[in-house]
Amino acid sequence: MLKIENVYKTFNKGTINEKVALKGLNLEMEEGDFITVIGGNGAGKSTMLNMIAGVYPVDEGSIIIDGKDVTGEPDYKRAKYLGRVFQDPMLGTAADMELQENLALAYRRGKRFGLKWGLPVREKAIYREKLATLGLGLEDRLATKVGLLSGGQRQAITLLMATLQRPRVLLLDEHTAALDPKTAAKVLELTNEIVGENNLTTLMVTHNMRDAIRMGNRLVMMNDGRIIYDVRGEEKEKLEVSDLLQKFTEVSGEEFANDRMMLQ
Amino acid sequence: MAMVVLAGLDPMALFRALPGAFAQGLLWGIVGIGVFITFKVLDIPDLTIDGTLATGGATAVMCILAGMSAPTAMIIATLVGAAAGLLTGFFHTTLGIPAILAGILSQIALYSINLNIMGRSNQAVSVDQYHLIISLRFIPKAILVAVIFNIVIMAATYWFMGTEYGTTLRATGCNQAMANAQGINTKKVIVVGLILSNALVGLAGGLIAQYQGNADVNMGRGAIVIGLAAVIIGLVLGESIFGKRLNFVGRMTFVIIGAIIYYIVITVVLWLGFPSDDMKLFSAIVVAIFLAVPYLSGKKKASFRKAGGKR
Numbered sequence: 001m002l003k004i005e006n007v008y009k010t011f012n013k014g015t016i017n018e019k020v021a022l023k024g025l026n027l028e029m030e031e032g033d034f035i036t037v038i039g040g041n042g043a044g045k046s047t048m049l050n051m052i053a054g055v056y057p058v059d060e061g062s063i064i065i066d067g068k069d070v071t072g073e074p075d076y077k078r079a080k081y082l083g084r085v086f087q088d089p090m091l092g093t094a095a096d097m098e099l100q101e102n103l104a105l106a107y108r109r110g111k112r113f114g115l116k117w118g119l120p121v122r123e124k125a126i127y128r129e130k131l132a133t134l135g136l137g138l139e140d141r142l143a144t145k146v147g148l149l150s151g152g153q154r155q156a157i158t159l160l161m162a163t164l165q166r167p168r169v170l171l172l173d174e175h176t177a178a179l180d181p182k183t184a185a186k187v188l189e190l191t192n193e194i195v196g197e198n199n200l201t202t203l204m205v206t207h208n209m210r211d212a213i214r215m216g217n218r219l220v221m222m223n224d225g226r227i228i229y230d231v232r233g234e235e236k237e238k239l240e241v242s243d244l245l246q247k248f249t250e251v252s253g254e255e256f257a258n259d260r261m262m263l264q
Numbered sequence: 265m266a267m268v269v270l271a272g273l274d275p276m277a278l279f280r281a282l283p284g285a286f287a288q289g290l291l292w293g294i295v296g297i298g299v300f301i302t303f304k305v306l307d308i309p310d311l312t313i314d315g316t317l318a319t320g321g322a323t324a325v326m327c328i329l330a331g332m333s334a335p336t337a338m339i340i341a342t343l344v345g346a347a348a349g350l351l352t353g354f355f356h357t358t359l360g361i362p363a364i365l366a367g368i369l370s371q372i373a374l375y376s377i378n379l380n381i382m383g384r385s386n387q388a389v390s391v392d393q394y395h396l397i398i399s400l401r402f403i404p405k406a407i408l409v410a411v412i413f414n415i416v417i418m419a420a421t422y423w424f425m426g427t428e429y430g431t432t433l434r435a436t437g438c439n440q441a442m443a444n445a446q447g448i449n450t451k452k453v454i455v456v457g458l459i460l461s462n463a464l465v466g467l468a469g470g471l472i473a474q475y476q477g478n479a480d481v482n483m484g485r486g487a488i489v490i491g492l493a494a495v496i497i498g499l500v501l502g503e504s505i506f507g508k509r510l511n512f513v514g515r516m517t518f519v520i521i522g523a524i525i526y527y528i529v530i531t532v533v534l535w536l537g538f539p540s541d542d543m544k545l546f547s548a549i550v551v552a553i554f555l556a557v558p559y560l561s562g563k564k565k566a567s568f569r570k571a572g573g574k575r
Contacts, residue, residue, distance in 0.1 A: 091439065
């Protein structure tokens with residue numbers, strides 16, 4: 001479904017701020033895989049997602065989505081294959097536009113935007129129904145400006161928008177990191193529901209090891225621009241946080257000292 | 265002292281000047297809608313229009329002098345205005361020049377282009393010799409024509425912004441990351457927005473040139489400030505009356521009202537005896553005040569001084 005082949009990326013090449021983010025990254029995702037991604041700061045987790053989404057071009061290597069080489073396509077062209085939820089809840093929605101207008105855009109993701117009316121009345125019922133599945137009471141607030149909603153609500157909406165048109169791959173970039181614990185738990189629960197019901201191929205970056213173990217069918221650990229550990233199925237289900245810490249020390253030769261990583 | 269000044273004024277002179285101010289305000293309302301598209305919807309201050317307005321005027325006047333009908337001349341003026349927007353869009357999106365600078369570059373380039381179009385700095389077109397659509401010689405008819413243009417342009421803009429493509433334009437102005445993630449080519453959308461805005465300004469230039477009976481290479485100087493004044497005065501007024509209920513059509517209507525208020529205020533200020541040389545200074549002050557109002561009133565609600573005073 002998704003194939004990352006030998007991808008290299010260096011930011012600010014030739015300057016004092018040069019940062020090698022990806023060093024020959026390889027990853028192959030099967031249809032229906034739900035992979036959680038963990039790793040320390042600067043391991044290249046977000047860069048990997050940005051490379052898949054086409055936010056920046058790769059220096060070397062290729063990205064293949066559903067058999068199609070998209071390496072040369074910019075982000076807006078790849079959008080038809082991808083659903084994205086960002087870490088910042090403000091990034092996924094247009095604050096000055098109504099909830100239903102945001103959904104109408106997502107409903108047309110990857111299609112041609114023409115001169116037909118942008119928000120046909122018949123679609124409102126679909127949006128209302130989809131919003132009801134979130135269980136946040138948003139189905140009665142179709143005409144509300146998204147900017148008036150909370151971060152958690154906006155993140156739930158972004159998740160819905162990312163999956164309104166079935167994406168080939170769903171990219172979640174620490175999408176609960178900016179939320180309070182209770183809201184984060186709710187959004188994760190919704191994530192599990194939506195991914196499970198639609199059997200979506202999903203790549204989720206998280207800094208919470210417990211979530212990484214608990215969710216999905218496969219877990220990868222990144223370090224220094226590469227994948228250093230890839231575990232799936234039964235073996236993954238038996239994982240403990242202590243195993244991950246040990247694995248990290250083993251492979252990287254360093255202590256997993258990272259204040260952002262939740263250890264328990 | 266004040267009494268002496270007021271006693272020297274002729275109320276009838278003001279009364280006679282007001283319909284003209286109203287007509288001019290309506291024409292500049294079209295410029296206001298152009299500025300509304302870039303400044304408010306796309307969130308890009310586009311300075312091209314100082315050049316575009318004169319380009320529209322020059323094109324329309326030269327076409328009419330060459331024997332074309334006024335409507336044809338105005339269609340050409342609109343298209344040339346659109347081309348000016350395309351130029352700025354090219355500078356901004358393809359060459360990566362910051363929007364403000366891209367607009368300034370086009371504006372300066374247009375100055376020379378406008379001189380070339382007219383062959384000199386000023387070209388007159390007399391309503392006695394040509395069939396003009398609008399002229400200050402017939403104010404009631406001018407107001408009627410201007411109102412019709414405003415209604416048609418508002419309806420067209422409202423329709424466009426409600427279409428799928430128009431929605432992508434609004435999303436791009438609001439959140440580019442989100443727009444990209446929905447598959448919107450934001451660079452292209454920005455160029456389209458600049459084209460539309462400048463097409464409207466070109467059209468307004470054609471109308472204004474006919475109205476005043478000439479095109480001048482300097483007729484667009486400060487157009488962006490007047491356009492901003494219309495947008496800001498209109499929206500501040502509209503939001504203070506209707507608050508959050510002010511919808512898209514309402515906002516455009518108030519932009520036009522803003523332009524009318526601007527011209528009426530200018531007329532009153534001139535009538536009070538202020539020198540016309542100072543009008544641009546006056547405009548700048550008015551726009552600065554209205555731009556500062558939202559910032560300062562926000563600061564008043566939550567200021568460091570107030571926070572410090574609690575202790």
